[in-house]
Amino acid sequence: MPNKPASEDKYRIQILSRAISVLFTFSSRKPEHSLDELAGILGINKTSLLRIVRTLVAEKFLVCDRDRYRLGPRVLDLGNVYLSTLSVQRVAQPYLNQLARLCDQTVSLALLDEFDVVYIGIEHAQREVGIQGEIGGRHPAHATGLGKVLLADLEESELDALLAGRELKRLTHRTIVNPELLKEQLERVRAENYALNDEERGIGIRCLAAPIRNHRGRVAAAISVAGPIFHMTDDVLPTYRSHLLETAQRISEQLGYSPNVPVLI
Numbered sequence: 001m002p003n004k005p006a007s008e009d010k011y012r013i014q015i016l017s018r019a020i021s022v023l024f025t026f027s028s029r030k031p032e033h034s035l036d037e038l039a040g041i042l043g044i045n046k047t048s049l050l051r052i053v054r055t056l057v058a059e060k061f062l063v064c065d066r067d068r069y070r071l072g073p074r075v076l077d078l079g080n081v082y083l084s085t086l087s088v089q090r091v092a093q094p095y096l097n098q099l100a101r102l103c104d105q106t107v108s109l110a111l112l113d114e115f116d117v118v119y120i121g122i123e124h125a126q127r128e129v130g131i132q133g134e135i136g137g138r139h140p141a142h143a144t145g146l147g148k149v150l151l152a153d154l155e156e157s158e159l160d161a162l163l164a165g166r167e168l169k170r171l172t173h174r175t176i177v178n179p180e181l182l183k184e185q186l187e188r189v190r191a192e193n194y195a196l197n198d199e200e201r202g203i204g205i206r207c208l209a210a211p212i213r214n215h216r217g218r219v220a221a222a223i224s225v226a227g228p229i230f231h232m233t234d235d236v237l238p239t240y241r242s243h244l245l246e247t248a249q250r251i252s253e254q255l256g257y258s259p260n261v262p263v264l265i
Contacts, residue, residue, distance in 0.1 A: 109122070205229065207226035
C-alpha cells in the first residue's frame with residue numbers, strides 16, 4: 001500500500017484504523033476468527049488486539065461465542081443506513097449514459113406509480129430519429145416494457161388489486177387489454193428477467209426493459225432501451241438485450257443486490 005501524505009496521517013487515529021481493520025478481516029468465506037487468528041492476520045500484539053475486540057463486542061460490532069468472534073448486529077445497521085440513502089436515479093445515471101452510447105438508442109429509467117410508469121431518467125439517442133420523452137412523463141404500465149417489468153414484481157394480491165375494475169386502455173392494435181393475457185405475459189417476464197414491448201404503446205416503436213433490484217432483491221426500478229422498429233430489428237435485439245441485462249445487473253449491484261441473496265419481502 002502506498003504511503004499516505006503526511007497531512008492525512010496527522011489526522012489518523014491508529015487504534016481506530018486497527019478497529020476498522022479488524023472488522024474487514026471477516027467475510028462470507030471466513031465469518032469467524034479466534035483472537036490468535038486475528039493477531040496473525042493483522043500483525044497486532046494480542047494485548048492491544050484484545051482491548052480493540054472487547055470494545056467492538058461492547059458496542060455490538062462484534063459478537064464473541066466460545067472465544068470465536070464474528071460480526072455483530074451494529075454492522076448491519078450501518079449497511080442498512082447506507083443502502084437507504086442511495087438514490088436509484090443518482091446511481092443509475094452514468095450507466096444510462098453508457099448504455100445509450102453503446103446501443104445508440106433512447107435509454108429510460110422508470111418507477112411504478114399506481115398503474116403508470118413514471119420516467120425518472122432519460123438519455124436520448126444520438127441518432128436523428130429516436131424515441132423522445134421527458135422526465136416526469138407517464139404511460140400506462142400494461143402498454144410498456146418498463147411497466148411489465150415493474151408489474152411482474154408485484155405480489156399476486158397487489159396485482160389483482162390494481163387490475164380490479166380497471167379497463168386496460170388500447171393504445172395500438174397490439175396493446176394487451178385482457179387482464180389474463182397480461183398476467184401470462186408477466187409470468188414470462190419473471191422467468192426471462194426482461195420484457196419486450198413490440199408496438200404496444202406506439203406503432204413503429206420497440207422497447208426492451210429489465211429490472212433493477214435493491215439490496216432486498218425486490219425491483220426498485222426498471223431500465224429500457226427503445227427505438228424505432230427499423231432500428232430495433234430482430235437481428236440486433238439479442239445484442240441490445242445483452243447490453244441491457246448487463247447494465248441492469250451492474251446498477252443492481254451498486255444498490256446492494258446479490259443474486260445469491262433470497263428476496264426479502
